[in-house]
Amino acid sequence: MRKKIIFIENPSPQIFLENFRKELGKNNVLIIIGECRIEYRGRASSELGYGERLIIIKKDKSIIVHRPTGYEPVNWQPSQCFYKTRIVDSEILIEAIRQRPFEILKIFFKKVFIMISAYIIDESIFKLHGDEEDMRQALVLNPQLIEDNFKVLEIEKEIDGNYVDIYGIDKDAKPTLIEIKKNTAGKNAVLQLYRYMMLYRKKYGRNVRGIIVAPKLKINALKLAKNLGIEFKRFNAKLAKKYLSK
């Protein structure tokens, strides 16, 4: 029942590197607390002077550097990066390198307080129910919410590499594109739908209706929609959940 977790406390640079390399090869999750400075070069560049931080390296070699506050990591490297380690001026240097795009994260440790290595297993499937998905599902199952006698033909319909949430025909068999937004829709949403309508027109050579489904439309977006002949249908995630729970 006890989990095997390895602790290395206050290691010398040599001891640290030795163990770091060993543990990194085990597909373990590594946790390091230490005093370090950080450099990053890549799509942007950053520097962070000395301070005490928490560094996590996961099985997939992704790395995140956390300061004592803030939800987001201050520096990071996504998975599939690789590591180089050495001692520079009696400091431990860990380089996490990403190939494409080429980016390099350098962590210089003045002092490692602790390194923890644990093999942790997590096979569960993460289920996320997003609001926009709920709304789409509710509309697909209850197309009368869109309009009487509306027929859904396709969800996530592809038009030249773009995706329309719902594609269907209205009671007069007129093709209709529906864009769903879970929050108040703005001009971007309207323009996005308009672009899809133009793409549809070009590809299929016929006019198409466009409907924004959202809890609200911003005032400017409403004006724009009117000018572009785009309709608006009020709907929201809470309502959607009600329909889905029936």
Place this chain on the structure above:
Amino acid sequence: MRKKIIFIENPSPQIFLENFRKELGKNNVLIIIGECRIEYRGRASSELGYGERLIIIKKDKSIIVHRPTGYEPVNWQPSQCFYKTRIVDSEILIEAIRQRPFEILKIFFKKVFIMISAYIIDESIFKLHGDEEDMRQALVLNPQLIEDNFKVLEIEKEIDGNYVDIYGIDKDAKPTLIEIKKNTAGKNAVLQLYRYMMLYRKKYGRNVRGIIVAPKLKINALKLAKNLGIEFKRFNAKLAKKYLSK
């Protein structure tokens, strides 16, 4: 030189809660490794069955839940949330609650392998050099992008404690101050540049041109710029990167 780090290994639920509450109150960074399931309800909702995970709670009470792979946390709560803890069916329940918007994250621990509590200090200032720096560099290396026969004399020129992005002379040897914005520039940018021009005039006793370099100028900023005799040159980071990659 040793850092005080508290370890609690394989605690009973009672011992864990006792220590969790105590350490949470210390503004420490808490690290928990354990087997747990997770529920989230809020802007969306999610479930995650039992598995071994790494949970981090920071000084500001932000919480992130990490699986053994992936750069991103699987669940989280931003700073300023508050905690409720209790034992439910012999499991440890930690609730992290956010008020606005109302969101609740529930972690049910079947087993805590270890809890680590550390007071870590990090006062350094994080410096990120992003697109604006690229734009400046591209302009310095290709001054004809500003104007034909433009000559860069100084970057980050200091005028009474303020810093102008680029200082140079135009084809008629007229001194010119350039303010770069990577995003749409507003009135503030215009006023900032105008202030630098005034400072320059005062210090050197001669007129100076002012140019805002940005992808766009807000309509009000454009009007203001015209009134103040400030010019505008369209440029952006994407373009800059192209020039820099040559």
Place this chain on the structure above:
DNA sequence: GAGTGGATTTCGCAT
């Protein structure tokens, strides 16, 4: 590999 759109996006800055 490039391009598009979503995200519990988060974050910062302006209005």
Place this chain on the structure above:
DNA sequence: ATGCGAAGTCCACTC
């Protein structure tokens, strides 16, 4: 407080 746009966004997906 709300809205808008950027982010080293990341990520999943299709062409």
